[in-house]
Structures are given as structure tokens and as C-alpha cells.
Amino acid sequence: MAHAPQIKIPATYMRGGTSKGVFFRLQDLPAQAQTPGPARDALLLRVIGSPDPYGKQIDGMGGATSSTSKVVILSASKRPDHDVDYLFGQVSIDKPFVDWSGNCGNLSAAVGAFAIGSGLIEPTQVPATGVATVRIWQANIGKTIVAHVPMSDGQVQETGDFELDGVTFPAAEVQLEFLDPAADDDGEGGTMFPTGNLIDELAVPGVGTFKATLINAGIPTVFLNAADLGYSGMELQDAINGDPAALERFEAIRAHGALRMGLIEHVGQAAARQHTPKVAFVAPAQAYLASSGKQVGAEDIDLLVRALSMGKLHHAMMGTAAVAIGTAAAIPGTLVNLAAGGGERSAVRFGHPSGTLRVGAQACLIDGQWSVTKAIMSRSARVLMEGWVRVPGDSF
Template sequence: MASVPQIKIPAVYMRGGTSKGVFFRLQDLPEPAQQPGPARDALLLRVIGSPDPYAKQIDGMGAATSSTSKTVILSRSARPDHDVDYLFGQVSIDSAFVDWSGNCGNLSAAVGPFAIAQGLIERARVPQNGICTVRIWQANIGKTIVAHVPIVEGEVQETGDFELDGVTFPAAEVPLEFIDPADEGDGEGGGAMFPTGKLIDDLEVAGVGTLKATLINAGIPTIFVNAADIGYTGIELQDAINGDAKALAMFETIRAHGAVKMGLIKDIAEAAKRQHTPKVAFVAPPKDYTASSGKSVRAGDVDLLVRALSMGKLHHAMMGTAAVAIGTAAAIPGTLVNLAAGGGERQAVRFGHPSGTLRVGAEARKADDGEWVVTKALMSRSARVLMEGWVRVPGDSF
């Protein structure tokens, strides 16, 4: 049988927040994959090891979870006042599909460090010691992210004492600002931060009933429901949901109906082709629980509890973009997230997730027309290079 030689593509395998992904410079991709389209998708699928009917991604760089089946493409930005363009691809594990509909907030923490290390930032901009501010254009959603990357002796600092629940080892802190994280009216899904115009909707879900829901476009389109309304307490860990086929089907049905109501899709059947967005999450008031690491989380440690699903499974911690949605919704009195946290105006919340806790802030104000406006959301993550060199794929993969 004729054999096809493998090709080598420069790449870096990075952790960002509680996710991992394969990072590329756009200029390093094979020419057919330097443009959006089937060739690019096919290449990234083969790099990650999808589609895999065994759902293990053994023959690729993925690790068989939504948090690790990710790719990033970076290039110098032609946009004014931005340093790099950041494109994120969420790769399906068991189907031949790359979802480009949203951002990854966790991997956003690795974009600045990658850009600096890979020469996408002018060396004159990088201090010998201090902070290098990298302005990132998030191309999937058309938003600006500002990363504050620590520099030591002219190189990106990766080690440090910043601890992030869901990540085993401490590292250097990378503060992130998500500028104007809410949709402003020119995107998908009706455009507004609250696409239905309401802080709380009655969401009719076939086979489930009518649920109170907050539908928000901030960070990433997200559907929030009350844990108690769907039979949960808010202290669940992954095993309580991910092994329950009936529960997963219920969440996917909620997600599909919410996507229609948000205007993201026209029919629930389209949800299967939009796996990355919207997210669905459930909230509850604080309670004591034991995190997946064995760490005790006390009710007094948090303002509320949140559990979120990504790519059809309960996330082991919290997606960074969903954290932006949580912080934004918490800052606006009357949303389900805000009410679970006790109500009132607030600039930050600390919420409990399966791996521990996370603090996220948001700056919100009422505009002259009475609508809420969020100017930025803030949180800290960390990032680290795990491996760098080349990925190899068969030459006929794309």
C-alpha cells in the first residue's frame, strides 16, 4: 500500500487557565489552511485526533475533554490599537466539526505569553522586567481582551505562586480585562446583552417544563437557570451529571431551546452544529461542599454556586468566558445570578465551582436609556508552555 509522508507544522502546546490547546502562528500553517474553510478544519481535526468514535483522541493532541480539545491561531493584528488577532477553534471529539462560534476565556490567558515568546510583539514593547500589556483582538466574537503578562529578564514569567482552583500547580498570574464583553447589537442572536430584553425569561423546554432563565450575551452566550428548578443543589461534581445520560439529554434540550430564544439558531435541530455556544449553567445560593480535589468550600467562602456545561458535559471547573458571563450577570440586579448571590449591586463575586472557587469582577452601570452597560470584566488566570516544536500530521489530512 502506498504511504503518505507526514508533514511538520511549528506549534506550541500550552495550558491557559484550566484548559489546554495547540497554538499556531497563522504564517506557519500550510498555505491551504491559512484561510478559513474545509482545509483548515480538516487539519485541526487531525492535529487534535478527531473525529474519534472511541472518544479518546488517542491519535492526536487532544485529551478527550472539552477543556483539552482546543486550537488557537494567532497573527499580528492589522487593527488599530491591537497587537494580535486571536482565533479559537473548539474541536469536537466524536464528530468532524470545528466550532468557531465563540471564545475560550481560559486559553485567552496564554495568548499574550505566546505572542511575546513567538515574536508577534515588537521587542521594544517588552520590558526587561515588569509587565507587558498585550491588546488582543478576539476574532471569533469581535471583542478586545487586554492581557497583563509578567516579564522577568526579558522573558515571559511562567512560574510563580498564583494558585487557580482546577490547576494542580501554582504559576505566574496573568490578569485579563475583557473590554465591553456584552454584545452591542451587531452580532448573532439579536445582538443585545439580554437578547429578549428581559433579565429573567420564562423558557419553555419540551419534556422539561417552563423554567425561569437569564439569557445573556456577555463573554459567551449563556443560559442560566436555577439549580432547584431542575432538581439540583449547586454542589454537584462531574460524576453526578456526566454519567447520567438522562440528565445530559435534559441539559442539551435546555441549551437548544435557549439558543432559539436567544436568536442564535432558528430551530432546535441546528443546536447540534453549534456545540460550543451557547453555554448552559445552573446557579444556587452558597452551601458547604467538598471540591473535586478534596478541598472544603464553605458557604461563607463564596457568594453563590455555579455549575456549567461545555460541549455536552459538566465542566471540571469553569470556562473563562462563562466566568465573564457570571461576573456580568451578577453585577446587574435582578438576574438569576445576581439573586442567587443575594441581590443588590456588586462589582465582583466569588463563586463555587466543582474544583473550588473563582473571583470575577465586572464594571456595570445604567445608561441614559435605562439599559445596563458593562464596560469590562476582570479576572486572573495563569498560563504555561507545556511543549514546543512541531506537530505532525499525514500529508493528505487536509
């Protein structure tokens, strides 16, 4: 029996923030995978090593966590005032699907560097030394991200002394601006607060009724009070991920939150939309020991936040969820804002399982509606490997 040989596709393996993913230029993908559809999804699933019933992604580039089961496709932008189009895919580990419903804020930090290094941006637009400004069109959600990428002697500067909790080694700082991060009036999920309320009563049959802030900024997110769930907000991964009953409850909450936000028509659809919405729980600032052994003092943070991604508690914080946190914190009366002490604020520093993160947001009230012009945070990024990724030629 003849077997199809492997094909090789130019690719780069990059870390962005606290995530890792395989980056492609659209033009380098096989012709049948250059447009959305089953062929593209099948190719990317094979690249990452999914679906894997063993949950390890041994036969692919994935790392068997939501933070490491990711793909990015970039192309030169044809949109005015943008440099590159960025499409993100969250690859399921144990199921045969790629979720295209949202962005990855962490990998957003690597987009500018990849675009410069792979020739997607005209060299004349990039300073030899200094900071390159890359305007990114985030194609999943139709939003603009501005990346400020450090340059040195004509190359992207990747090394530096910027430390990011959740990442072991320091690197160069990349500042990101998420412009108009809330949903458009005609966008999926409607306005920033899809229900029109800063706090809702979210009824979850068989689980309970919870106060919730349902916000669509950065990524659709359901915020809950940790205490209402029986948690302190200081939990690390094992406390949640080692409890199957807790994960089942969170998934039920997520599904009913998605329904309440108008993201799905019935709760059964949530299973095919694992990337969005996110579920997070908040608590007032307390001292705790991070997963690295680092002591975080109550005076170092404004509040505690824990968030789930792809059904598991995240080891740090998703970048898009950080945008949601910063946005909600800037708006008086949300659960996030109240956990941080209430009142008006332009930035918040929160504690997550790996340490702390600061995110800023500019919010204003216009005609009775809250508006956020941008959210700002710093991440770092680095190329880990570049060359070709190989897949069996008959796998897509």
C-alpha cells in the same frame, strides 16, 4: 500502495487557565489552511485526533474533554491599537467539525505569552522586567481582551505562587480584562439580554418550563436555578456526566435557549453549534467538598455555579462563562445576582466543582439599558511543549 508522508508544522502546546490547547502562528500553517474553510478544519481535526468514535483522541493532541480539545491561531494584528489577532477553535471529540462560534476565556490567558514568545509582538513594546500589556483582538466574537503578562529578564515569567482552583500547580498570575464583553447591538445574539428581559420563562418541550437569564456577555449563556432542575448546585462531574438522561435534558434546554436567544433559526441547528450557548445553573452559597477534596465554606463564596461545556459538566469553570457570571451578578434582578443575594455588586466569588473563582464586572444603567464596560479576572498560563506537530500529508 503509496502513502503520503507526514508533514510537520511548528506548534506550541500550552495550558491557559483550566484548559489546554495547541497554538499556531497563522504564517506557519500550510498555505491551504491559512484561510478559513474545509482544509483548515480537516487539518486541525487531525492534529487533535478527531473525530474519534472511541472518544479518547488517542491519535492526536486532544485530551478527550472539552477543556483539552482546543486549537488557537494567532497573527500580528493589523487593527489599530491591537497587538495580535486571536482565533479560537473548539474541536468536537466524536464529530467531524470545529466550532468557531465563541471564545475560550481560559486559553485567552495564554495568548499574550505565546504572542510575545513567538515574535508576534515587537520586542521594543515589551519590557524586560515588569508587566507587558498585550491588546488582543478576539476574532471569533470581535472583542478586545487586554492581557497583563509578567516579564522577567526579557522572558515571559511563567512560574510563581498564584494558585488557581482546577490547576494542580501554582504559576505566575496573568490578569485579563474583557472590554465591553456584552454583544453589540448589531452583533450575533443582539444586545446583552437578547430577549430584553433579565428573567424569561424558557419552555422546553418534553422537559419543562424554567426561569432563565439569557445573557450574551463573554459567551452566550443560559442561566437556570439549580433547584428548578432538582439539583443543589453542589454537584461534581460524576453526578451529571454519569447520568445520560440529565445530559439529554441539558442539551434540549441548550438548544431551546439558543433558539430563544436568536443564535439559531431552528433547534436542529444546535447540534452543529456545540460551543455556544453554554448552560449553567446557580444556587445560594453552601459549604461543599470540591473535587480535589478541598473544603469550600459558605462564607468563602457568594453563590454556587455549575456549567456545561460541549455537552458535559465542566471540571471547573470556563473563562468566558466566568465573564458571563460576573456580568450577570453585577446586574440586579438576574438569576445569578439573586442567587448571590441580590443588590449591586462590582465583584463576585463563586464556587465551582474544583473550588472558587473571583471575577469583577463594571455595570451601569444607561437610558434604561444595562451596559458593562469590562470584566476582570486572573488566570495563569504555561508552555507545556513546543516544536512541531505532525500529521499525515493527505489528511487535509
